[in-house]
Amino acid sequence: MNTTLHRQSRTPSTAVLAAISAGSIALSALTAHAGTVTVCLGGSCDFTDPVAAVNAALEGDVVEIAAGTYALTETVALYGKSITIRGAVDANGNPATVLDGQNARTVLSAVSMIAQPLFENLVITKGRANTGGGMFLSGVSPVLKNCHFRANVANYNGGAVYLSSSNPTMIDCEITGNQSGSGPFPNSGTAGAVSVTNNVLTLIGCTVSGNSASLYGGAFLLTSSGIVNLGATRVCGNTAPTNPQVHLNGGYGTVNTDASSCVSNTCNDCPQLTPCPADFTLDRVVNGADLGLMLGSWGSCGTYCPHDLNFDGVVNGADLGLMLSAWGACVN
Secondary structure (H helix, E strand, O other): OEOOEEEOOOOOOHHHHHHHHHHHHHHHOOOOOOOEEEEOOOOOOOEOOHHHHHHHOOOOOEEEEOOEEEEOOOOEEEEOOOOEEEOOEOOOOOEOEEEEOOOOOOOEEEEOOOOOOEEEOEEEEOOEEEEOOOEEEEOOOOEEEOOEEEOOEEEEEOOOEEEEOOOOEEEOOEEEOOEEOOOOOOOOOEOOOEEEEOOEEEEEOOEEEOOEEOOEOOOEEEEOOOEEEEEOOEEEOOEOOEOOOEEEHHHEOEEEEOOOOEEEOOHHHOOOOOOOOOOOOOOOEEOHHHHHHHHHOOEEOOOOOOOOOOOOOEEOHHHHHHHHHOOEEOOO
């Protein structure tokens, strides 16, 4: 089916809401961890190298990486086992754990998993590969929360992320300053940010800006039945000679947006909305629909769920109080 960019003016699309629900389920499932593996530069942790820590981790483990810049001599790679890789944050809540590919390799890869790994609080930078400079995913559908992809390069396709049979969910992430089209393919670069082929990419509360491709799709390349769901997400200021924001290869692919999202060549036309965390339906109003979603998640929700407004692992009266204090239209 030949499709174009879809935008709704008042309410989020069914596809976006379904994807948000699926992401919540995936995150809530990450509750039973076998143990914690620690990484830090000073030598006081289990490991100083994230690669060694991930290789040693068992199914369900949490790999906690302290703040600092880790110069990688190998790709941090997951094969068949699902774990949580969690970095640190600074005083403003921004990721403070930097995984640096040294312009020589893909930074993170995950292949062939039934369960869904969680990546949190990571800066993924200076990765380089033919496809997927920052991250390469094949046969896995992870959740990424508060991750920043910066200055990654693909020689050919997917400067920040390349997807193969994978359906990731990204929450509160930034994809900025990545590029495709370099090395042996200087004039053939596609998908400066993310390449989406027969996959579903869901972005919630994210920013995709300042990425570039030497041919087309400065932000996204969609082929065949590729789908991008945008919830409260800005896609703007990306560059390419053809279709700088979204390129539908052969005219195929779908982009679903909600009322809080924007796709524009100019970021001035794509304003940053004030966060409204209690607005779970992303219609810029906190009302009974949001309350219903919170009540449906009542109780323990594990590592993270979007209805746990104070991030204590439980949806309870404290979260309800925060929701009621934000009741009504969200501030723009």
